[in-house]
Amino acid sequence: MYQLKNTLDGGQVILRVADYANIPFDEANTDYQAFKKDLANGVELQDANGTAMTASEITAFLATLK
Amino acid sequence: MAYGTVNTDIVSDSSGGRLAPISSVFRNRIINGGCVIDQRNAGASVTITNTSNTTYTLDRWGAYGSQASKFSVQQNAGSATPPVGYSKYLGVTSLSAYSVLTADYFNLLQYIEGYNIADLGWGTANAKTVTLSFQVYSSLTGTFGGSLSNASNYSYPFTYTISSANTWTTISVTIAGPTSGTWATDNSRGIQLSFGLGSGATGYAGTAGSWSANYYLTATGTVSVVGTNGATFYITGVQLEVGSSATGYEYRQYTTEMQLCQRYYEKSYDTNVVAGTASSLGEFFATGTSDSGGNCYASIRFAVLKRAQATMTGYKGDGTGTGSWQYERSGSSGSFASNFDAVGYGGFRCYTNNGSAGFTATVIYGHWTASAEL
Numbered sequence: 393m394y395q396l397k398n399t400l401d402g403g404q405v406i407l408r409v410a411d412y413a414n415i416p417f418d419e420a421n422t423d424y425q426a427f428k429k430d431l432a433n434g435v436e437l438q439d440a441n442g443t444a445m446t447a448s449e450i451t452a453f454l455a456t457l458k
Numbered sequence: 459m460a461y462g463t464v465n466t467d468i469v470s471d472s473s474g475g476r477l478a479p480i481s482s483v484f485r486n487r488i489i490n491g492g493c494v495i496d497q498r499n500a501g502a503s504v505t506i507t508n509t510s511n512t513t514y515t516l517d518r519w520g521a522y523g524s525q526a527s528k529f530s531v532q533q534n535a536g537s538a539t540p541p542v543g544y545s546k547y548l549g550v551t552s553l554s555a556y557s558v559l560t561a562d563y564f565n566l567l568q569y570i571e572g573y574n575i576a577d578l579g580w581g582t583a584n585a586k587t588v589t590l591s592f593q594v595y596s597s598l599t600g601t602f603g604g605s606l607s608n609a610s611n612y613s614y615p616f617t618y619t620i621s622s623a624n625t626w627t628t629i630s631v632t633i634a635g636p637t638s639g640t641w642a643t644d645n646s647r648g649i650q651l652s653f654g655l656g657s658g659a660t661g662y663a664g665t666a667g668s669w670s671a672n673y674y675l676t677a678t679g680t681v682s683v684v685g686t687n688g689a690t691f692y693i694t695g696v697q698l699e700v701g702s703s704a705t706g707y708e709y710r711q712y713t714t715e716m717q718l719c720q721r722y723y724e725k726s727y728d729t730n731v732v733a734g735t736a737s738s739l740g741e742f743f744a745t746g747t748s749d750s751g752g753n754c755y756a757s758i759r760f761a762v763l764k765r766a767q768a769t770m771t772g773y774k775g776d777g778t779g780t781g782s783w784q785y786e787r788s789g790s791s792g793s794f795a796s797n798f799d800a801v802g803y804g805g806f807r808c809y810t811n812n813g814s815a816g817f818t819a820t821v822i823y824g825h826w827t828a829s830a831e832l
Binding site for chain 2: 397399401403405408413415421423430
């Protein structure tokens with residue numbers, strides 16, 4: 393399970409809940425690559441408020457990522 | 459012969475060992491080939507349970523199993539005597555007698571960054587020949603396998619033979635560089651070196667001795683280490699170099715080897731302390747006044763520039779929590795979620811958001827790890 397976290401610099405990071413790892417939105421980061429693959433496989437993503445995103449919301453979110 | 463020319467490509471020392479010319483310093487494209495660096499586990503055993511992604515064991519060495527918990531990896535597992543000239547090895551131990559399914563594969567691997575193989579010219583008509591050499595020791599005998607591949611679709615399976623069980627054996631495999639395939643020359647995966655530990659008949663195993671447009675991780679018909687409960691497979695002195703013959707293992711000073719590893723993984727703890735352990739050694743402390751929003755920051759520089767923006771994890775120095783740091787101020791103390799931002803190749807920022815203005819004289823402290831593995 394993942395959760396989006398807002399950061400003080402105005403951006404976001406991805407919190408991997410299992411081990412509290414903070415994953416940056418960097419295409420070269422292999423954890424980020426795994427995050428996108430996991431989402432495509434149905435792994436849960438929560439928004440910054442801790443609310444689970446729906447499948448359609450995740451699809452829309454993925455579409456915003458390159 | 460013209461003055462200043464040395465008409466040989468091999469120089470031997472008095473005992474017959476081959477010496478490389480000075481110009482080939484850093485000829486080994488493998489990092490931690492001598493298995494001396496183990497930042498994550500400090501010599502502890504790791505069972506490979508993740509069937510989705512590579513699990514990193516000793517620095518730069520990954521392991522993967524399509525079925526969980528079939529083998530473990532540990533520096534100097536089994537306490538065998540390393541080969542002469544080495545102090546450490548990477549040890550694989552099979553945890554069951556598993557019969558691999560058709561699509562299964564189990565392997566030990568190292569991804570080599572594209573920047574470090576850019577000179578090989580792979581994928582072009584000028585592709586250079588390379589030689590892989592290593593020391594290997596196993597409780598099993600027979601024909602073992604491995605491969606060189608790109609990130610996804612081009613590979614060269616190879617085989618090698620271990621004739622005597624529980625005996626260190628020197629292996630050398632020379633491979634003509636591929637004139638086809640796509641080989642990254644940037645900060646992504648350039649070459650993947652894989653040692654097979656068991657693989658099904660199809661999918662990830664291919665015919666040894668030739669390049670093909672497939673993602674083969676080992677050769678067909680090779681020994682399955684995971685097929686024998688308690689079987690061992692130890693390896694060290696791994697070297698991949700340009701040329702058609704193996705030269706002596708390139709020993710690099712410990713500091714240099716550590717710095718090469720830290721491009722991909724770094725931690726605030728001492729070298730022999732596993733992240734999450736109670737330890738104040740190396741723990742980061744910052745004292746300051748929070749801003750109007752109650753935020754107190756700490757900016758930290760990495761010892762070595764990272765390959766990519768790193769995955770950051772925070773730890774409490776008292777060993778009681780992952781994902782958090784601690785704070786103190788007059789009359790108050792506690793912990794907070796370790797928030798990281800501004801994570802660049804050279805450093806990052808960690809902060810607490812206490813949510814109250816004038817949260818003065820705050821001390822924040824904690825440990826961290828940064829992973830930018832391939």
